[in-house]
Amino acid sequence: MDNLLWIFISTLLVNNFVLAYFLGLCPFLGVSGQLETSFRLGLATTFVLVITALCAWVLNTYVLIYAPYLRLISFIVVIASTVQFIEMSIKKLSPSLFKSLGIFLPLITTNCAILGLAIFATNRGYGLIEGLTFALGAGAGFTLAMVLMAGIREETEINNVPALIKGTAFNLIIAGILSMAFMGFAGLFSST
Amino acid sequence: MTDKQDNIKTSSITTEEPSSSRLIFSMAVAGFISGIIIIAIYMLTFDTIKENKARELREAVFKVLPEVSFMQKLHFMDNKLGVVKAEGMDDEMIFAGYDKQGKFIGYAIQGKGPGFQDTIHVLFGYLSSNQNITGMEILDSRETPGLGDKIFKDMDFVGEFINLPISKEIKAVKKGKKTQENEIDAITGATISSKAVVRIINIAFNKWSSRLPQQGNEPLLDKN
Amino acid sequence: MATDTSAYEEMIKGLWRDNPVFVQVLGMCPMLAVTNSAINAVVMGLATFFVLVGSSFLVSSFKQWIPKQVRISLYIIIIATFVTVVDYSLLALLPTIHKELGAFIPLIVANCMILGRQEAFASKHNVKYAVMDAVGMSAGFMIALFALGSVREILGVGAFFGIDLFGANFEPWVIMILPPGGFLTLGLLLLFFNWFTERRREFLLKVAESSRVAYVDGDK
Numbered sequence: 346m347d348n349l350l351w352i353f354i355s356t357l358l359v360n361n362f363v364l365a366y367f368l369g370l371c372p373f374l375g376v377s378g379q380l381e382t383s384f385r386l387g388l389a390t391t392f393v394l395v396i397t398a399l400c401a402w403v404l405n406t407y408v409l410i411y412a413p414y415l416r417l418i419s420f421i422v423v424i425a426s427t428v429q430f431i432e433m434s435i436k437k438l439s440p441s442l443f444k445s446l447g448i449f450l451p452l453i454t455t456n457c458a459i460l461g462l463a464i465f466a467t468n469r470g471y472g473l474i475e476g477l478t479f480a481l482g483a484g485a486g487f488t489l490a491m492v493l494m495a496g497i498r499e500e501t502e503i504n505n506v507p508a509l510i511k512g513t514a515f516n517l518i519i520a521g522i523l524s525m526a527f528m529g530f531a532g533l534f535s536s537t
Numbered sequence: 538m539t540d541k542q543d544n545i546k547t548s549s550i551t552t553e554e555p556s557s558s559r560l561i562f563s564m565a566v567a568g569f570i571s572g573i574i575i576i577a578i579y580m581l582t583f584d585t586i587k588e589n590k591a592r593e594l595r596e597a598v599f600k601v602l603p604e605v606s607f608m609q610k611l612h613f614m615d616n617k618l619g620v621v622k623a624e625g626m627d628d629e630m631i632f633a634g635y636d637k638q639g640k641f642i643g644y645a646i647q648g649k650g651p652g653f654q655d656t657i658h659v660l661f662g663y664l665s666s667n668q669n670i671t672g673m674e675i676l677d678s679r680e681t682p683g684l685g686d687k688i689f690k691d692m693d694f695v696g697e698f699i700n701l702p703i704s705k706e707i708k709a710v711k712k713g714k715k716t717q718e719n720e721i722d723a724i725t726g727a728t729i730s731s732k733a734v735v736r737i738i739n740i741a742f743n744k745w746s747s748r749l750p751q752q753g754n755e756p757l758l759d760k761n
Numbered sequence: 762m763a764t765d766t767s768a769y770e771e772m773i774k775g776l777w778r779d780n781p782v783f784v785q786v787l788g789m790c791p792m793l794a795v796t797n798s799a800i801n802a803v804v805m806g807l808a809t810f811f812v813l814v815g816s817s818f819l820v821s822s823f824k825q826w827i828p829k830q831v832r833i834s835l836y837i838i839i840i841a842t843f844v845t846v847v848d849y850s851l852l853a854l855l856p857t858i859h860k861e862l863g864a865f866i867p868l869i870v871a872n873c874m875i876l877g878r879q880e881a882f883a884s885k886h887n888v889k890y891a892v893m894d895a896v897g898m899s900a901g902f903m904i905a906l907f908a909l910g911s912v913r914e915i916l917g918v919g920a921f922f923g924i925d926l927f928g929a930n931f932e933p934w935v936i937m938i939l940p941p942g943g944f945l946t947l948g949l950l951l952l953f954f955n956w957f958t959e960r961r962r963e964f965l966l967k968v969a970e971s972s973r974v975a976y977v978d979g980d981k
Binding site for chain 2: 975
């Protein structure tokens with residue numbers, strides 16, 4: 346239990362996927378303009394991450410012990426097709442859910458956070474429960490970073506930012522400051 | 538899939554629709570070729586990679602145990618510590634080191650645990666004769682470069698683990714505050730990583746100390 | 762000769778005008794994660810170079826046989842194959858560097874720059890142009906990686922390719938090799954790039970203006 350909590354908190358705050366591992370930067374810099382959209386994208390990503398952890402575990406336990414060299418290619422193919430399959434079924438079963446989350450799904454599959462999760466979970470030898478916790482922590486961390494970023498960007502919309510720095514450079518510097526702030530969470534583990 | 542196809546079709550000039558068997562065929566060919574390439578590179582590099590890993594491990598064991606010339610793997614299974622020859626390494630394994638004449642010297646014990654960033658994998662040498670740690674080596678870690686990676690780059694810190702008594706639990710204290718024999722000066726700026734190393738060693742030691750055979754009953758060196 | 766100049770142009774555009782990092786802001790994930798030292802940046806750059814040139818070559822040579830409906834999946838399979846090759850070769854030849862780059866080598870697959878080049882360029886042009894474009898783009902990517910890696914290593918460790926630069930009295934700005942340093946350095950580099958491009962544009966405008974004035978004057 347301690348271990349699970351540690352995995353969750355450390356991926357949520359200290360080793361935040363976006364701010365410490367730079368995974369999932371494309372949506373982080375591209376989509377984080379609006380608070381509402383960012384939050385929904387975060388939720389959808391969390392969902393895909395959980396599916397990914399599940400797929401990675403199944404592949405690792407039943408397939409890849411026989412053929413470790415197929416790891417990368419099978420992760421990509423299996424995760425992409427599973428997500429596509431889920432997208433189709435959500436569309437069929439609940440059009441309203443699809444409208445709010447589903448439109449992001451194809452976009453997320455090509456996000457490096459997804460592949461990164463599968464690879465990190467494998468490298469660390471996580472089991473099923475640990476992997477799912479890891480995915481939840483990573484998703485929550487991603488959502489948190491997205492929402493914070495979107496909040497700051499909405500605020501700066503009305504400010505007078507020099508034209509030269511506006512855009513990606515500005516967002517990167519905000520991300521740098523956020524990342525610095527998140528480093529402070531490392532102190533959480535100093536007592537243990 | 539059909540939905541996506543429709544999107545693509547409307548966005549590009551509609552040409553004749555290839556049959557699905559042709560789609561499957563091209564995917565299969567691509568998959569087959571890529572499979573052959575991947576397996577070829579795997580076979581080509583397999584021996585070198587295996588050798589690199591074995592050499593790395595052997596060097597680490599030789600580093601943490603003084604004057605060792607031979608080593609063998611010991612595996613803990615069914616409440617017994619036995620010699621294994623198999624490749625690879627898992628958490629239930631330690632290493633025994635022997636001198637030139639094949640006389641037993643000490644154990645190299647491994648431990649894993651959370652560090653500042655990610656799991657730290659530690660190997661340390663242990664002499665059961667005087668209950669001392671003889672050296673420490675970090676096998677794997679992703680600690681912050683420049684700060685946390687001092688746990689293996691700062692030679693003063695690594696040096697503190699040479700001839701360190703572990704009859705009592707070892708402790709990491711602030712640099713310069715070391716008073717007891719079983720205390721270690723933590724690295725300034727990398728307190729968390731230093732403490733993590735110490736904690737991992739303590740846990741691994743507690744796990745293994747009861748499993749090690751009585752003195753004099755150490756497994757003999759199997760020279761084959 | 763005309764074709765040669767334009768092939769050369771396809772190559773050169775990736776270096777500055779269409780630089781994948783500074784202008785298109787692609788491939789950020791490996792860009793920031795592995796650039797805490799110059800040597801890591803160079804190895805990552807070379808790996809990306811190999812993957813991009815190889816897949817562009819294959820995609821453009823086989824483009825007639827790639828059905829439109831499954832093209833993305835096929836590109837990904839091709840890219841993933843090259844990445845696996847790079848991964849195993851590095852593991853065998855440079856185990857110490859592989860340890861540091863570790864999990865980020867497989868992530869080359871998810872580098873949107875590579876997939877983007879296949880979709881936008883290699884699938885529409887012949888082999889020669891596609892390879893030229895890939896060489897240019899990955900060289901541009903490498904330049905950006907190298908710039909970022911050097912700045913971060915020089916300031917964050919006080920060394921360059923592991924060679925100590927400032928002596929013992931230099932207190933390294935450790936933050937530069939930590940994640941925030943990656944964001945900040947890239948942000949500032951982009952700012953510099955924007956500033957430079959802007960200055961250059963203004964300068965060219967001025968030149969054009971003055972030559973026009975001179976022309977008008979001469980006409981009188």
